[in-house]
Amino acid sequence: MKRTDFAVFMNKYLTVYLVDTRGSKALTVESYRYAFISLLEYYTEELGISADKICLADLTYKNISGFYIWLETKHNNGALTRNQRQSAINSFIRYLMYERPEYLPEFQRILGIPFKKTMQKEISYLKPEGVRLLLKYVPADSKNGLRDYVILMLMYTTGIRVSELIYLKVKDVSLSKPCTLLVHGKGGKSRYIPLNSTIVPLLSQYMKEMHYDNHAKIDEWLFVNHMKQPFTRQGISYLIHKYANLARNEAPELIPADMSPHKMRHSTAMSLVSSGVDLIYIRDLLGHVSVKTTEIYARADAKAKREAIEAAAKELVPQEEAVWESNISLREWLKTYCKSTDSL
Numbered sequence: 001m002k003r004t005d006f007a008v009f010m011n012k013y014l015t016v017y018l019v020d021t022r023g024s025k026a027l028t029v030e031s032y033r034y035a036f037i038s039l040l041e042y043y044t045e046e047l048g049i050s051a052d053k054i055c056l057a058d059l060t061y062k063n064i065s066g067f068y069i070w071l072e073t074k075h076n077n078g079a080l081t082r083n084q085r086q087s088a089i090n091s092f093i094r095y096l097m098y099e100r101p102e103y104l105p106e107f108q109r110i111l112g113i114p115f116k117k118t119m120q121k122e123i124s125y126l127k128p129e130g131v132r133l134l135l136k137y138v139p140a141d142s143k144n145g146l147r148d149y150v151i152l153m154l155m156y157t158t159g160i161r162v163s164e165l166i167y168l169k170v171k172d173v174s175l176s177k178p179c180t181l182l183v184h185g186k187g188g189k190s191r192y193i194p195l196n197s198t199i200v201p202l203l204s205q206y207m208k209e210m211h212y213d214n215h216a217k218i219d220e221w222l223f224v225n226h227m228k229q230p231f232t233r234q235g236i237s238y239l240i241h242k243y244a245n246l247a248r249n250e251a252p253e254l255i256p257a258d259m260s261p262h263k264m265r266h267s268t269a270m271s272l273v274s275s276g277v278d279l280i281y282i283r284d285l286l287g288h289v290s291v292k293t294t295e296i297y298a299r300a301d302a303k304a305k306r307e308a309i310e311a312a313a314k315e316l317v318p319q320e321e322a323v324w325e326s327n328i329s330l331r332e333w334l335k336t337y338c339k340s341t342d343s344l
Contacts, residue, residue, distance in 0.1 A: 005100075006054045010036065013095050023188035027163055035088035038075075042067045056100060061109040064089060068113065079116035086115060123300045125266035130247075130254035131156055137246040140202075143209060144226075148239050150199070150206045151223060154181075155261065157196040159268030159286050161185070162261035166231045171218040175204055185287040193285060236261050269297040 014033060018024040024032075040051045046066065049058060071077040071085060093107050126134065135152060139145035155165060164183045172182040179195040195203070207213055212220070221230040237260060244259035256263060265286070272282050283294040 004053065004055045006056050006058070007052070009056070009096060009099060010092070013092055017095055025163070025186070025188070028186075031084065032088040032091070035085040036092075038071065038085060039067055039089065042070050046070060056096065056103060059093070059096075059103070059110065060106055061113070064110050065113055079118045083115045083118065086113070123266050123270065123297065124256045124258065125263055125270045126256070126259075127254065127267075128271060130251075131267060133247045133251055133254050134243055137243045146202075146206055146209065147223060148243070150202050151236070151239065152243070152264070153199050153202060155264040156268055157199045158183075158193045159265050159272075160193065161265060161287070162233050162236050164287075165236065165261075166223070166233065168222040169218070170207070170212045170220050170222055173203065173207070173222065175200060175207075183287065189287070191284070191287055233261070240264070266297075269294070270300065273297045273300075 014029060014036075018029050018032065040054070043049045043054055043058065043063070044051060047058075047063065067089075068082055068086060071082050077085070090111055093110050097104055097107050135149065138149045138152060140149040151165070154160070155162075158181060160181075160183050164185055167184055168181070172184075174180045174182070175195075179200050181193045181195055182190060183193055184190050211217065212222075223231050225231055225235055240259055240261055244255050248255040248257070248259075269282060269286060272285070273279075279291050279294045279298060282297070283291045286294065288294050
């Protein structure tokens, strides 16, 4: 069966353009693939066009706009999910603009569809005492416990993303001064992160127990699960949930109910901001493209400090009685004033 032009370019986009030209990670390609699966479902269910019949001519402003509405109404997708799907579609459309310029006017209309506005959620994170409580429940005296302890400590002291953590290899760790970690971030961008003096001896102990000090193992994954396979995002989430649940039983106010790997990253950023570290350094440490992203933490820290000051002030300042209640002459004047205004 002859493939449509849509099928041909979709295949090239996912297997050649994203991987070879843009150097996108497997996770990025996978998330984009889900967006196109949803798009194919929409064309089949709502427009009556089966996946093997879709052509580039079917990529119209009307159809794509309908797809975004369908995501919200039929699938109950929130603004964030819809915007993620739209980013994937827009990336494909920009790729097609160079491949098939005859569709340029319609493609420009599609790219002009506005993204949904999303409310900035309040940042949820662990304060230092929460981190200490979390680590307290990790049995660092066992082999797997030491691994888990190092994972959590590494996440907190470096602020790396969970996707960066699971792709670390032995060769990415340098324990020679200055001790550093080579992190492979979004878009194929790598960065060196200095290792905190607290994590270095723990990491050194872990690597010795795993025999990673053997040069023959430099290409092995730094962290592996019980099946000797590299961790998945779900695996790291499971570890954090396990220890967070234990810690929450002791002090629920210190551990967020929705504890996640990304909240460890938030905790790192908020700790650095509270310590007065320059936003430019925090941006570079976290691997943000723009300092505007990092500024979110500074605003959250300012809000937390303001609320703390206001709460303290309420406790220090005694409650005052209204002057007009205790001052008889003033009270009589106010009554007279009210009568005079009533006649206006």
